[in-house]
Amino acid sequence: MEKLDSIDIRILNLLQKDSSLGVKDVSSAIGLSVSPTYERISRLKRDGFIEKYVAIVNREKIGKHLLVLCTVTLKQQSMETLVSFEQTIKTFKEVLEVLCLAGNHDYLLKIAVKDVNDYHAFVVNKLSQIPNIANLQSSFVLKEIKNETAMEII
Amino acid sequence: MEKLDSIDIRILNLLQKDSSLGVKDVSSAIGLSVSPTYERISRLKRDGFIEKYVAIVNREKIGKHLLVLCTVTLKQQSMETLVSFEQTIKTFKEVLEVLCLAGNHDYLLKIAVKDVNDYHAFVVNKLSQIPNIANLQSSFVLKEIKNETAMEII
DNA sequence: TAGCCAAACAGAAATATTTACTGATTATAT
DNA sequence: ATATAATCAGTAAATATTTCTGTTTGGCTA
Numbered sequence: 001m002e003k004l005d006s007i008d009i010r011i012l013n014l015l016q017k018d019s020s021l022g023v024k025d026v027s028s029a030i031g032l033s034v035s036p037t038y039e040r041i042s043r044l045k046r047d048g049f050i051e052k053y054v055a056i057v058n059r060e061k062i063g064k065h066l067l068v069l070c071t072v073t074l075k076q077q078s079m080e081t082l083v084s085f086e087q088t089i090k091t092f093k094e095v096l097e098v099l100c101l102a103g104n105h106d107y108l109l110k111i112a113v114k115d116v117n118d119y120h121a122f123v124v125n126k127l128s129q130i131p132n133i134a135n136l137q138s139s140f141v142l143k144e145i146k147n148e149t150a151m152e153i154i
Numbered sequence: 155m156e157k158l159d160s161i162d163i164r165i166l167n168l169l170q171k172d173s174s175l176g177v178k179d180v181s182s183a184i185g186l187s188v189s190p191t192y193e194r195i196s197r198l199k200r201d202g203f204i205e206k207y208v209a210i211v212n213r214e215k216i217g218k219h220l221l222v223l224c225t226v227t228l229k230q231q232s233m234e235t236l237v238s239f240e241q242t243i244k245t246f247k248e249v250l251e252v253l254c255l256a257g258n259h260d261y262l263l264k265i266a267v268k269d270v271n272d273y274h275a276f277v278v279n280k281l282s283q284i285p286n287i288a289n290l291q292s293s294f295v296l297k298e299i300k301n302e303t304a305m306e307i308i
Numbered sequence: 309t310a311g312c313c314a315a316a317c318a319g320a321a322a323t324a325t326t327t328a329c330t331g332a333t334t335a336t337a338t
Numbered sequence: 339a340t341a342t343a344a345t346c347a348g349t350a351a352a353t354a355t356t357t358c359t360g361t362t363t364g365g366c367t368a
Contacts, residue, residue, distance in 0.1 A: 020207040033319075034318085034319090034354095035319080035357085042356095049212055049215050053172065053174040053207065053209050054170055054171065054208060055204045056207070057166055057205065057305065096303075101296065102295070107299075144253055145253065145261075147251050149250075151211065151213065151218055151250065176326085177327095188347085189329095189347065193346095
């Protein structure tokens with residue numbers, strides 16, 4: 001649970017962009033030998049700075065052609081209703097992202113599906129089945145201009 | 155540019171969740187020997203199904219405490235204005251995501267910063283400097299209930 | 309300033325994995 | 339049924355990871 005020094009930060013910035021870099025690549029990029037680099041990378045994972053390593057797949061190529069943003073308003077804001085909604089919405093594999101927004105206690109969902117038919121099926125069979133939903137508002141995404149997992153650390 | 159069979163799909167579903175799995179781990183998980191597994195993983199990368207491998211870092215631990223959604227409306231929708239906006243907004247490191255939405259030719263931005271001060275600085279110094287912006291509407295994120303890069307392939 | 313302690317480093321050795329290659333098996337189409 | 343192509347398992351060589359040891363560095367106290 002240490003703090004990050006400038007070397008750690010450089011390592012994180014590298015691995016966020018490309019984790020297929022080997023320890024050797026990273027070490028030469030930051031100008032350190034292999035062993036301290038290895039130890040630092042392990043520590044960053046162990047301490048939770050690095051949550052996980054994942055493969056990013058091409059959405060279009062796996063047939064998820066439609067991205068939808070959907071705003072959800074609930075009928076009530078009781079703790080119970082909120083928690084229940086959050087726990088359910090989380091489990092839907094079509095839902096990539098769930099954000100609770102300030103202002104109206106609204107939720108914003110990002111949903112990836114094959115096409116409009118699939119989205120309709122999702123709304124009818126899954127989303128609208130959740131209790132206490134007052135309002136749903138869907139916006140189709142025309143173009144994904146940027147989608148980045150890496151955050152530049154300063 | 156082949157199509158995916160059921161083994162490919164299982165591999166992608168695994169690596170999307172955890173790419174630190176070695177070829178050996180994947181091979182035993184899918185019940186194939188190492189060499190065809192290795193060949194399949196390479197092919198998935200080569201053919202662009204796997205775009206990249208990345209490390210996912212904990213946003214809070216690197217000090218990005220504030221997540222903001224910002225809707226941008228442009229004054230005009232000429233091709234030139236749109237392209238120019240898109241190219242500029244892409245370059246800002248605070249901006250993780252840029253989506254072009256159907257309906258009003260609006261854009262939605264997802265922005266990660268340290269705090270409200272930093273967000274204000276970002277808006278004043280960067281975002282609002284882009285020409286032809288008619289309207290900006292910011293919503294702070296109270297809670298990130300889900301944020302998943304993996305999409306289940308069927 | 310000298311001496312001590314802890315942290316970080318480089319280098320090397322042991323282990324494990326990746327990668328390339330070979331031959332065998334399976335599936336497919338004619 | 340046979341030929342062709344694709345996929346597979348197994349093996350071996352090349353690379354990379356991981357551990358270990360000893361050294362250096364930096365900071366702290368007396």
